[in-house]
Amino acid sequence: MSVLTALARAQAWQAGRAQPVATVRHVHVAPRPFVFVPLALAGEACAPLAAMAGDDPADPRLLVVAQPRNRTQRFAFAAELGRELLRYIGGFPAGGAGEEGAGAAADRGTAGQGAGEGGEGERAVPPDAPQVWLPNRAGIGFTRLLGRSTRFRRAEGEHAVDPVVPVLGRWLTFLAERSEHPGSCLMLAATEALALHWATGQSPAEDLNLASLIGWIDPPAWTDGREAARAAEDPLAWPPAGPATDPGFDNEVLARLIAACDRAEAGGGEAARAKAALGEALAGQLEPAWRLTWRAIGLLRALPEGGHVAGRWEADRRAFGWHAAHLRDGGPPQPRRDSAVAAARRLDSMERAAASLAVQRALDDPLVMAEHRLAGEALAGRVTAAEPDRVITGPSGRRVLRPLVTVRTHDPVSVEPGTVLAPPGRPNQHARVESVAPLGARGAGMAGASGASGASGASGAGAGAAGETEVVLELSGGMGQRLTPAPGSVPGVGDWVCYATLRDEYQPPAGFPEPEQTPWTHGGPPRPYEPTDEDAREAWS
Amino acid sequence: MAQLAEELERRMEELRAEIRRAVIAGDRARASELRRRLRATDREWEEALARLAAPQAPGGPGPGAGPGPGADAGEPAGRRGGALLTVRERVHQALTLLGAPAAPRLIVAVYEAFYAGELPAARLTSLRRDEERSFRSAPHARPYYLCAALSADLLAPARGLLAVSTWPMERRVIGPLSPRVDYLTAAIGVAERLLATGQPPAAARRLLWRFAVNIPGAASGPAGLDPGQVAAAARAELAVHADADAAHRAAAARRALDQLDSAGQLFGGGGLRLLRGGAAR
């Protein structure tokens, strides 16, 4: 959060409509995503009750567990979901790593690969990857548990399950884990993706309700966001988007219908009717969230894509390819818990991804960059003077092109002479701060980081008004090979420019010992995870 | 086969009591019908005995039992070896196996594990009340009653426990250590029945496993479950608590026999009075 977002919330409340906090889309939206809306039975760790799933908004697949405490029915649900999801994943080259047909899918994957970046011995990056949407983060949590409770199962032996069940478990685990990786878009929660782009006139806690969040972003024509969000809180009109059900629905509707199914089962007759009634009631609970999730996808798709989104999606595709290959090669399922080294590695990789995502978003999006300008880490303003052909003698004695530009900005400037900045969108150019001069400030010297000293004066803002700062920058790089700059590589007077301390640089991973060199303080070298018989027959009750 | 004989014996006891009730009520037709059934049961019993390698003593209580109206929990359900077992009979069987007062849940589990029959838990909820009513209308008319276990301190019915009236009073009172002692006793009962059964049903082994995990040294894993080891481990822990528990129970039993009338000894004394007092307030 920041003043910018907070202000956007205040403005949203006033306007009765959500306000943008991004000018471009920061998530990848697949042309053919898969939506999964699960419901769980209250009070149980992970008892699937029903789900809507599929990649066609007009044709959701409804899955229902008539007796959620029944183990056999749970596995039947998992198998059905597994087939649905694997059919979808199998549609992506390199993704057909199911029990069979994996080879064919892999071949297609390689053949379909154009100018792949994969070098010698490296696996080719799959041209596309699946993308699974859930209504909210709690749905992803449920997905993770469903993956955990199915991935160790076996297709043979005493507690044999449908062979698709453990495969489903491993995909769900992969996707749910990947969703914690900053910037990854293989599995997304609709509420989070929307909140990244819009600020509503309510609290973040209330934004967790997808119906109410969309009410603010895209209210129906006859009302405003405030009203739409309130209306969305009525569980009768807008059942919660799962995985938790509305307690009133449980007590007044669900309990009776499940009991009817039980009785019918015992009595023989009526079974089909009871199941149909249950299915209908559950479909009624799921359908609104199904539609809302697709609407969220549509709202996001309408935004122009940010410049770095494709790069992050490539990392996702690569991860997808690795996992598919791991499955195909008969690798073991994800362990119950990471070993010490794996956990540290994962944390390091997530931290680096988070840092890189923050920079990339700022570089892609002036609204995000504004946060850094407010914090004094970047500045934007108009060029008031430029010396594009300035040539000086460099330290090595060579003559080099070093244009000067003078930027006048309202931003609270906290950079000091000597600092090196970079203009977003010109990765090779650098700008060294030559001087910083506050204009019309009242003896406060340089503008403070908070911007308070400059802004406490009058509110009118003319040329040279209080609160403005003039910064002189010396540019280098990114201007071509000659002693005159390539056209367009140096801004001219009157241009709007931005320079930031941020840079999206590759951060090498921190050095970690190889797994076999794990120090004893961290448990010593981990034994490679071998799923046990016990894992396979673990109770799911 | 021994079980079958036992069941038949109990059935005959029931029939005898019912015949006497019918006679007192002057219902000749019903009495003769009951006699006919008794003779048939008797023949079955003879056959069962004949098939037993080791003959069973036919004894059993019930000399004072008199005829009366049909048993309230007597709806027959589940046919086993030709014998129709009522709910109370099935509960009696399970309790006898356990050898200690037990909660309905455990009774159901034991019956279903060992007797391959069903015992709907819902049918047990009113059992104790029905038995008390039956006892109060015709005391000691039945060879046994399913009664309450009494809390040692207040001699009030202990919540949710069923016992058998023919057990000694010491077994039917519950002191502070008794829940654990009875748990271990039940574990021993289950283990020994498993040892005595050649091909124990899987459900019975699972039941024993559930006991074993809660007893130190009783088992290392479901695969290595050994009823003998479970019984030995249970006895070892039992030895720690037995003396103190027995002393508690003996003292409480003496008080119960002193202070309570015969109905009170079976269904609780002070507690009921208190309960009524509470309800009247």
Added chain:
Amino acid sequence: MNAVEARLDRLRGSAAPRAHNARTISALASNPGCARRAVMDAAGVDKQRVAAHVGHPAPFGQSQFAITRGNAFEAQVKAGGCAQLLRLLRERLRLPIPEVSYANLDDVAGDTSNKVRHARTRALLARAAASGQDAGTLFDHPLLRLRAGGRAVYLEPDLIAFQLRGRFHVVEIKSFAVIDGQADGGKVAAAVIQSAVYVLALRDLLAELGTGPEAVSDEVVLVCPKDFSNEPTAALLDVRKQLTVLRRQLARLDRIEDLLAQIPQAVTFDLEPDAAGVPRRDRRALELAIGAVPARYTPECLETCEMCRFCREEAAGSTAALGRATRDDLGGIDDIGTVLELARGSVPPADHQAEAAAAIRAAARMRGEILGATG
């Protein structure tokens, strides 16, 4: 009856006081600054009914499936003389083998009244505290009592274990799962604070008997199902921090007269039910009465307080309604209207707002510049 109690009774009106329980007491800790809640709770007002009468019932409810599961799990852990619990206490906390004594305090010879159960609990715990011998080990559903806002509150922990490392331990049995060593943080936090309430009540009881607080461990035992099974697992949780928070809140409730002094004498939350129990109170009058007691709404109220929907409506237009972080980012300025005026520069900021106003204006300028409009 003293003046404060009389005043509280008047606030509540004709309805019987609603008893506190561990949940309502732990909820006190969640919004300590709210006078409205403190007063209504001290008076034992049925907040849900009041909120419903002014048209803003809280959407709280519990699924029967969750309740059933919770009860079944507790019954299972306690079955057979707490057989499963004993195993956990022995294996994890080294409870000695001879310690198996069990007392069920659900009722006393069939009497389930609070008074009788509490008296019996007290007697047994006194005996336990006084003597190591024959002192008892497991006390199932003891009934404790805590003074909160000048009123006695009866509280029923799942179980208290004694002779566990020589001290009393509160045992809470919850049916949410611990999966691969991890449980839902929110649920654990709720269980911890609830257990802390019991620790406090148990210490109170022992203090009356002359036993010091150190007899009660400030670690509680939390029993939950493991992974996806029904198998229980146990963990020790430190509740010291929660104890401090609760103590402070309860002390505040005890000083309720300070709060009452700021409320007009005529205020009452009486619903004026008719003979059939249907509330007849004028709705507007009730709204004014509620409004007479200052509140401090935050979105967290939506999870913890029955008045939340009313207070949210009342707080509409305040930055607090947008969440604590938003309010802080806006320099603590209360009113959304003021924020937007400062953003436009249409009013001069007050001295204490100067810094916040500058940041808000800079933000507004940037948003306008980028989105091509003025906020």
